[in-house]
Amino acid sequence: MQTDSSFTFVLFGGTGDLAMRKILPALFEAHRAGGMLADSGKIVAVARHVADRAGYLEWVNEHVKPHVSKNGLDETAWASFLDRIDFVKIDLGKAEDFVLLRDAVSGLPGIRVFYLATGPSLFVPICRALASVGLNENSRIVLEKPLGYDLKSSNAINDAVGEIFAEEQIYRIDHYLGKEPVQNLLALRFGNVLFEPLWRREWVESIQITIAEELGVEARGDFYDNTGALRDMVQNHLLQLLSIVAMEPPHSMDSDSVRDEKLRVLRALKPIDPRDIGKVAVRGQYHAGVIRGNAVPAYATEPGVKPDSTTETFVALKVEIENWRWAGVPFFLRTGKRLADRVAEIVVNFRAVPHSALGASALRGGANRLVIRLQPNETIRLYCLAKQPGEGMNLASVHLDLAFDRFFREGQMEAYQRLLLDVINGRLALFVRRDEQEAAWRWVEPILNEWAASNKPPKPYASGTWGPAAASAMLAQHDTCWLEEEN
Known part of the structure; x- marks a missing residue:
């Protein structure tokens, strides 16, 4: 499953447990395999618990490495993987902070993938903030479960996200x-x-x-x-x-x-x-x-x-x-x-x-x-x-x-590696x-x-x-x- 598709992968909840255990390890395995991720592809982590890129890479080294080094870690591949990662400190409750994200990704090539590894209560505010700075065009949005508490709340989230992103842009992930x-x-x-x-x-x-x-x-x-x-x-x-x-x-x-x-x-x-x-x-x-x-x-x-x-x-x-x-x-x-x-x-x-x-x-x-x-x-x-x-x-x-x-x-x-590659390459069948x-x-x-x-x-x-x-x-x-x- 090789690709030459350029991409910018924006990871909300960049210091969270899901990002550390599943998402970043999956992206690293695709990177290490060679040819699965375009060389120009970038990962932009979004969080507010660390101060800058250097602090975030320290966090990644501490919390992601244990999940990718079970069979031995290729340090050369790891170092080149870290080169893909950038970081933007954002308070998700402040829509004005998303200008910082827009500035960080505006010059990066390819499709933008926004992965919402956050609680569902933040899905709609994040999507609206992305739209407010024009980042909902040429993009895909990945929503983690649970999507709502019942049919009414699920529809409310889907209605709000659907006002900003077309259905073919929305990837509701189920890793099974x-x-x-x-x-x-x-x-x-x-x-x-x-x-x-x-x-x-x-x-x-x-x-x-x-x-x-x-x-x-x-x-x-x-x-x-x-x-x-x-x-x-x-x-x-x-x-x-x-x-x-x-x-x-x-x-x-x-x-x-x-x-x-x-x-x-x-x-x-x-x-x-x-x-x-x-x-x-x-x-x-x-x-x-x-x-x-x-x-x-x-x-x-x-x-x-x-x-x-x-x-x-x-x-x-x-x-x-x-x-x-x-x-x-x-x-x-x-x-x-x-x-x-x-x-x-x-x-x-x-x-x-x-x-x-x-x-x-x-x-x-x-x-x-x-x-x-x-x-x-x-x-x-x-x-x-x-x-x-x-x-x-x-x-x-x-x-x-x-x-x-x-x-x-x-x-x-x-599973996450396959699904993330499908998002990057625009394949919706497994979502x-x-x-x-x-x-x-x-x-x-x-x-x-x-x-x-x-x-x-x-x-x-x-x-x-x-x-x-x-x-x-x-x-x-x-x-x-x-x-x-x-x-």
């Missing part, structure tokens, strides 16, 4: 869409005749999508207690992954073809009747427990969290898609904090054979399954039954590894369009409203487990279980 296995899922489905005929209700029994974290809310208690897992993870990451899994083959891989098909899935989600939420939605909150031998506190005692908080840290949902391909197939979505392991995966359970002369094991649903692991290690495995060596016809589950690293010399590209976002909020809102109106607290679960027992019971009603429970 940039992960290599998600890209390979598209390749498997639409590049091979093998999987597509099976990718439908006649052959698929159920699909699970899990994003589990071992960590708690860490230092984000104030933010998280006003957000919760449904807003933080389901409305964006999980529904986006679901739409990728369930979408129809697009006409092409251009931005609108892909996003049109994802939108059709989101609009086909069966609305959840508030009276049925107790049957198809489980919310939980972690209590004290032990993870990998270390005692961890309850959510309600975390810094910034209200002691009587009813915010959910765990959500499990049964979702149905009302269309010809997927009618009757349950999609089980799950996310949570302080769970037993850090894992993100998509599990496609295929139906059992209709008749077996080889014994009962071949009649078990899920004997054939595709497991797409997104983190911590990125792999795709196809499980099937094979005969065990020895006397008799005894079957055992085996798997075929789609080991891409054995076939391709180049390493897998990290969320406004109508997608609205459809996701519209489906999620009845759950939010019912939970807000309910006096029932979230179900407790001990840290270091896989969440409330009710999440397992929900799958048991469909004669299935979460993948780790079967293993």
Whole structure:
């Protein structure tokens, strides 16, 4: 993925955690690879916590280096990367300070990319300030999640940003869409005749999508207690992954073809009747427990969290898609904090054979399954039954590894690196369009409203487990279980 496109990458929130852990390391990896970033490309960081460029580079050396030096740091490449970086000290609350930014970038070549690695409350003021100094032309704007608190607030942000930037200038980022296995899922489905005929209700029994974290809310208690897992993870990451899994083959891989098909899935989600939420939605909150031998506190005692908080840290949902391909197939979505392991995966359970002369094991649903692991290690495995060596016809589950690293010399590209290059090169396919976002909020809102109106607290679960027992019971009603429970 080489480019000769000149660019000026303006990073708001330049001293923040996201910039240090993800954005600048991703840009460095693209720089180190050679040819991915135009030599003339510049990075302009914006913040108010350091005084000048020298102070900012010291900050970068201290906070970014640990995230790029795990496999050894090429000091020559690092030094040349720092040469790309400039710095402008701005108080984002003062629109007049943006004249300093205009002066700093006015002589720089190429497309301007404004990355808003800030809280969503600053999105509109920043966009208006950029427009006030004429920086909204020949530019692209990248918006991090969460984009709003509900459909109304999301629309308010989108309306205000849309008055300043055209839709084709707006890149709403969801880093899960940039992960290599998600890209390979598209390749498997639409590049091979093998999987597509099976990718439908006649052959698929159920699909699970899990994003589990071992960590708690860490230092984000104030933010998280006003957000919760449904807003933080389901409305964006999980529904986006679901739409990728369930979408129809697009006409092409251009931005609108892909996003049109994802939108059709989101609009086909069966609305959840508030009276049925107790049957198809489980919310939980972690209590004290032990993870990998270390005692961890309850959510309600975390810094910034209200002691009587009813915010959910765990959500499990049964979702149905009302269309010809997927009618009757349950999609089980799950996310949570302080769970037993850090894992993100998509599990496609295929139906059992209709008749077996080889014994009962071949009649078990899920004997054939595709497991797409997104983190911590990125792999795709196809499980099937094979005969065990020895006397008799005894079957055992085996798997075929789609080991891409054995076939391709180049390493897998990290999600943020891919997405940032897509922004610079004007590729929108892996970014969320406004109508997608609205459809996701519209489906999620009845759950939010019912939970807000309910006096029932979230179900407790001990840290270091896989969440409330009710999440397992929900799958048991469909004669299935979460993948780790079967293993």
